[in-house]
Amino acid sequence: MTNQQTVLEATINAKGSELLDLISSWNTAARGAELGTGTAVDEAMSQAFNLRRRVEDGSPVKVDLSDQGQAADILHALCRSLMDDCAGSPRSVLEVASSVQDVLAASPWVEDELEEREELLCSLAFTAWRAARLLGFSREAQRWESLYRRMFLHSLQWKVAESLWLSKTPGDIAAEDTLAQGPEALFQALLYFESEGEAAPQNIMKSATALYCSLRLKKHALAPDFHSYFLGESARIVAGMLRMIGQLQKSEEWLKLAEAHFRDGANARPHLARVTFGRLALLNVLSRCKEVCQAAPELDQTFAELGMEEDRVKGRIHRGIGTGTDVDFRDSACALRLGPLAIGRYPTDLRKLRTRAHGPNARCTTPSSGKAIHRARRCQRNSLRVVSSSWEVARGP
Numbered sequence: 001m002t003n004q005q006t007v008l009e010a011t012i013n014a015k016g017s018e019l020l021d022l023i024s025s026w027n028t029a030a031r032g033a034e035l036g037t038g039t040a041v042d043e044a045m046s047q048a049f050n051l052r053r054r055v056e057d058g059s060p061v062k063v064d065l066s067d068q069g070q071a072a073d074i075l076h077a078l079c080r081s082l083m084d085d086c087a088g089s090p091r092s093v094l095e096v097a098s099s100v101q102d103v104l105a106a107s108p109w110v111e112d113e114l115e116e117r118e119e120l121l122c123s124l125a126f127t128a129w130r131a132a133r134l135l136g137f138s139r140e141a142q143r144w145e146s147l148y149r150r151m152f153l154h155s156l157q158w159k160v161a162e163s164l165w166l167s168k169t170p171g172d173i174a175a176e177d178t179l180a181q182g183p184e185a186l187f188q189a190l191l192y193f194e195s196e197g198e199a200a201p202q203n204i205m206k207s208a209t210a211l212y213c214s215l216r217l218k219k220h221a222l223a224p225d226f227h228s229y230f231l232g233e234s235a236r237i238v239a240g241m242l243r244m245i246g247q248l249q250k251s252e253e254w255l256k257l258a259e260a261h262f263r264d265g266a267n268a269r270p271h272l273a274r275v276t277f278g279r280l281a282l283l284n285v286l287s288r289c290k291e292v293c294q295a296a297p298e299l300d301q302t303f304a305e306l307g308m309e310e311d312r313v314k315g316r317i318h319r320g321i322g323t324g325t326d327v328d329f330r331d332s333a334c335a336l337r338l339g340p341l342a343i344g345r346y347p348t349d350l351r352k353l354r355t356r357a358h359g360p361n362a363r364c365t366t367p368s369s370g371k372a373i374h375r376a377r378r379c380q381r382n383s384l385r386v387v388s389s390s391w392e393v394a395r396g397p
Helices: 003-015 019-029 041-056 068-085 090-105 116-135 138-153 156-166 171-181 183-196 201-217 224-244 248-263 268-285 289-305 309-323 329-337 347-355 371-379 381-395
Strands: 326-328 361-363
Touching (some): 041 090, 156 171, 171 183, 201 224, 224 268, 248 268
């Protein structure tokens, strides 16, 4: 880089000028320089095809990182190819995405200020998650979802999603922008909503509602498995936020929407289990402890069978706080290792449990009644009737 270019860049950064005012200056500074444009699309797709065939043939997976720019282009092309073929060949796509993700995760990647390696790892995990869902491999899908969540939380992509949804951009515009970026951006938005819900339930409720409405209007913008999942998940998140702000009847209505969308999609059982958890949380708010105690063990078993350990921990914590029963920290100790996204909605609850811990078991002495509950009951008798009725229908005879 020449001294002229260095000075120009410093001036740009200091003055914060508008982009259009800088175009002519950039052109002048770059005149005569050879600017890399990356690997040609056809070449990148061809090499991605060859890499994919080698993996499918059982050959050792090798990714040449001597030129990281070219390697990134090829891997992005591979992700695109796998996603395009996922609905038709999910088993092959799962195998390839899993193998390449493992190799890339173990490979060094230097000078990666824009975190391209993390972006590729997330894209491969997202592709593997979709393929596992289409195959009905619930435990495998949950493993990939959990891995994606952990990577996304600490990534630059998280900051991008946060800046969009925290900006003054109207919710419908942010939703349209997210939808235009494709399925993975939608997936990231929903993970962001779920994590930040306790901090700003009103705002997250509005954002998730805007996303749901955009998805309803753009029915053919996504593949059917994506469309049903994103509708169901956004509705479930809206329901959770409504519960937090005390609108219990509306919360149950959104849970019904979520359940309907999930039943129309692939691999419904794990998502329906989360809807059931939402209904138990509603009953917990209303101190319907008997119904919670009756249904919680079956839900806990379902979470265990499906490999939904984070959901299982949250369910046990929620049950212990709401019912005043013993919480076994030997079973729930992994909550402390799952990170903020696993327990982010219950930091206050966990603090209460920790302060009451005596040895391996902790008695949760949070009262299931009191002034707050009595006020809720006085203000929400209609909600109580609706939620209880809906739970009876969902539970069956």
